[in-house]
Every structure is written in structure tokens, then in C-alpha cells.
Amino acid sequence: MAKKIGILTAGSDSPGLNAAIRAIGKTAIGVYGMELVGFLDGFHGLIHNHNMPIKASTLSGILTIGGTILGTSRDIPQDRIYEDNQTDLVDRSIQTYQELGLDALICIGGIETQEAGYRLTQHGLNVITIPKSIDNDVPMTDMTIGFSTAFEIAAQSIDRLHSTAHSHHRILVVEMMGRNAGWLTLAAGVTGGADVIVIPEIPYDPQKIALAIQKRKEAGKQFSIVAVAERIISQEQVEFIQYLKDINEMKHSGEEQEQVAERLERLEMRFTDSTLLLANRLEKYTGLETRITILGYLLRGGAPSAGDRMLATEFGTACVSLVNSNCFGIMIAKHGSKVEPVDLEQVVGKEKPVPLDHSWILSARAVGTQFGD
Numbered sequence: 001m002a003k004k005i006g007i008l009t010a011g012s013d014s015p016g017l018n019a020a021i022r023a024i025g026k027t028a029i030g031v032y033g034m035e036l037v038g039f040l041d042g043f044h045g046l047i048h049n050h051n052m053p054i055k056a057s058t059l060s061g062i063l064t065i066g067g068t069i070l071g072t073s074r075d076i077p078q079d080r081i082y083e084d085n086q087t088d089l090v091d092r093s094i095q096t097y098q099e100l101g102l103d104a105l106i107c108i109g110g111i112e113t114q115e116a117g118y119r120l121t122q123h124g125l126n127v128i129t130i131p132k133s134i135d136n137d138v139p140m141t142d143m144t145i146g147f148s149t150a151f152e153i154a155a156q157s158i159d160r161l162h163s164t165a166h167s168h169h170r171i172l173v174v175e176m177m178g179r180n181a182g183w184l185t186l187a188a189g190v191t192g193g194a195d196v197i198v199i200p201e202i203p204y205d206p207q208k209i210a211l212a213i214q215k216r217k218e219a220g221k222q223f224s225i226v227a228v229a230e231r232i233i234s235q236e237q238v239e240f241i242q243y244l245k246d247i248n249e250m251k252h253s254g255e256e257q258e259q260v261a262e263r264l265e266r267l268e269m270r271f272t273d274s275t276l277l278l279a280n281r282l283e284k285y286t287g288l289e290t291r292i293t294i295l296g297y298l299l300r301g302g303a304p305s306a307g308d309r310m311l312a313t314e315f316g317t318a319c320v321s322l323v324n325s326n327c328f329g330i331m332i333a334k335h336g337s338k339v340e341p342v343d344l345e346q347v348v349g350k351e352k353p354v355p356l357d358h359s360w361i362l363s364a365r366a367v368g369t370q371f372g373d
């Protein structure tokens with residue numbers, strides 16, 4: 001009997017999601033004669049059984065459209081109690097899966113989605129995940145859906161900021177999304193010709209950045225572009241947090257120590273206004289007028305790049321062929337030119353920071369880009 005598959009897109013929207021849905025749908029329906037159900041708004045749709053049938057007609061014309069036709073949300077099935085106070089959200093998800101008579105569930109999303117997919121796998125569901133994130137921060141895959149488009153938008157934005165920076169002799173600080181990883185800022189910074197790139201993986205010293213900008217000024221370059229990731233951290237902040245951690249270990253023990261450690265970890269993740277702080281300091285130290293541009297959600301919007309359409313098509317088609325072979329509990333990944341399955345167990349609980357010896361960093365340094373370290 002033909003298989004019945006559920007699909008959902010979860011977490012933040014990203015260009016290329018529709019291309020993945022299309023690839024899954026066309027292969028599942030056209031090649032294997034499978035039946036498809038789409039859950040609305042990510043795991044929310046699975047938990048509450050909000051779904052729509054996906055037919056061949058649903059898939060036409062969506063390859064080039066941004067966002068996701070299924071909608072998305074940040075809801076995840078976890079051991080949280082549902083409104084009826086009896087069942088948890090994992091049980092609700094399992095119930096929907098069983099009620100619909102699904103043979104498999106395909107979850108397209110970022111790190112949290114991989115973790116949710118793994119949790120459902122542990123509860124016996126047949127899950128395959130596809131990595132998506134403009135941040136490219138999902139472990140065990142070279143590339144995620146959405147990164148290529150965001151990279152292109154970010155690089156083009158830096159190109160455009162050059163005009164104002166150059167004409168007004170200003171420092172232009174441009175902030176990009178990326179969560180804890182600097183992939184997007186690094187890639188866009190290198191290709192957009194940023195003079196300074198600041199990423200979370202490399203804590204910065206504002207004096208060093210100011211000195212580099214000062215040197216450019218002395219060499220007759222009256223402007224600088226500083227590409228900054230959204231969660232940058234200064235060397236000073238790192239030292240301060242370390243100081244608090246040391247005090248915590250010295251002064252507290254047991255549960256109290258754990259509580260303070262947890263709060264410090266949250267604080268470390270939530271330095272807000274870090275871009276503003278850096279911009280203010282640069283203006284003060286260099287005497288150059290400094291302006292900030294935050295690219296924000298522009299990075300996630302609009303039509304997917306050709307690169308994302310290709311990746312989404314490769315991931316989507318490979319995924320269905322693995323469903324057909326009853327291969328579950330895996331994430332589809334890109335390794336070099338290959339598309340391969342990886343055990344979800346190997347993906348969860350990890351991060352994917354930019355390695356400090358990554359060739360993008362080495363090349364940037366070689367062409368004189370400063371990292372503030």
C-alpha cells in the first residue's frame with residue numbers, strides 16, 4: 001500500500017522552504033504514488049491536528065516563493081501539559097500521527113526542529129528531518145536551506161552601504177542575524193568587502209577595531225564598513241562573565257551554584273544592544289561619524305536564491321527516497337557534493353560555530369580584514 005506522509009515547516013521562515021515542500025511533494029506523489037498531508041504552522045499543526053492535504057496542484061508555482069505555504073511557528077512538542085491538563089504535547093503529536101494513519105513525518109527546520117524530531121523518534125514515530133536556517137548553524141551538515149539567499153542579500157546590502165560610507169566619510173556598522181554563529185556575517189563580510197568583521201566566535205576588543213579604522217583613515221580611507229553578527233561579545237564581557245563564574249564557584253555550592261550558573265549562561269546569551277555599544281565606542285575612539293543598519297528580517301524575505309532552490313530540491317527528493325526505503329531517525333545533510341543521511345542522535349545537543357581556522361576566516365585575514373582580536 002502507498003505510504004502516507006506528514007510534512008511540517010517549523011521555527012523561523014526561510015527562503016527555500018516551499019522549494020523543499022515542492023520537491024518532497026513531486027517525488028512522493030509523482031514517483032511513489034504516496035499521499036501527503038501538510039501540518040499548519042509547524043508543530044502547532046501536529047499537536048492540534050490542523051492539517052491540509054497536499055496535492056499535485058498545491059505544488060505548482062511555489063518553487064520561487066519565499067516563506068512557507070504551510071505556515072510556521074516556534075511551538076515544539078515537549079513534555080509540557082496540553083490545555084486538558086492530562087496529555088503532554090508529545091502525546092498529542094503521537095495521537096495526531098496515529099489518527100491520520102501516517103507512515104512517516106518530515107520536519108523541516110533549524111536546531112530546535114532537529115531536537116523535536118529526535119524526541120518524536122524516541123517515542124516511536126518514523127521521522128526524517130531537513131535542515132533549514134539562514135544562520136547555517138545546524139550541526140552535521142555543511143549547508144542549510146536559506147543560508148545561500150540570506151548570504152546573497154547580506155552581501156548586496158554591504159555593497160550598497162559602501163556608497164554612503166564613502167560619500168559621508170562614515171563608519172557604517174551593519175548588523176546581521178545568525179544567533180550564536182557568525183556564518184552569515186562572515187560570508188557576507190568577506191564577499192561584500194567589509195573592513196572589519198565581528199562574530200560571536202571571536203570576542204572583540206573595541207580599541208583594536210578603532211585602531212584599524214584609524215590606520216585606514218591615515219592611509220586616506222575616510223570610511224569603514226563593520227559587519228557585525230547579532231550576538232557579538234567583547235573580550236571585556238567575556239572576562240567579566242568569567243569573573244562572575246569564578247566567584248559563583250568559590251562562594252556557592254550545590255543547587256545555589258547551579259541556579260547562578262544557569263542565570264549567567266542566560267546573561268551571556270542575551271547581551272542586548274551589543275551593536276549599539278560597539279558603534280558608540282567606535283565613534284568615540286575614531287572621531288568618525290558612525291551609523292548602524294540592522295538587516296533583520298530582510299535577510300529571510302523574498303524569493304530563494306538558485307543555490308537554495310537546488311539544495312531544497314536535493315534534500316526534498318533524497319528525503320522521500322529514504323522514506324520509501326524505511327530509513328528513519330535521520331536528518332538529510334550536505335557533505336561536500338554529497339547528500340547523505342545522518343543519525344539525528346549525532347545532530348542534537350550540539351552547536352555549529354565557525355571554526356577559527358575556517359578558510360573564510362583565514363582568507364579574510366589574508367586580505368587585511370580585521371576581526372577585532
Ligand code: F6P
Binds near residue numbers: 012110177179230300
Ligand atoms: O534562526 C533564524 C533567525 O532568523 C535568527 O537569525 C534570529 O536570531 C531568529 O531567527 C529571530 O527569530 P524570530 O523570528 O523569532 O524573531
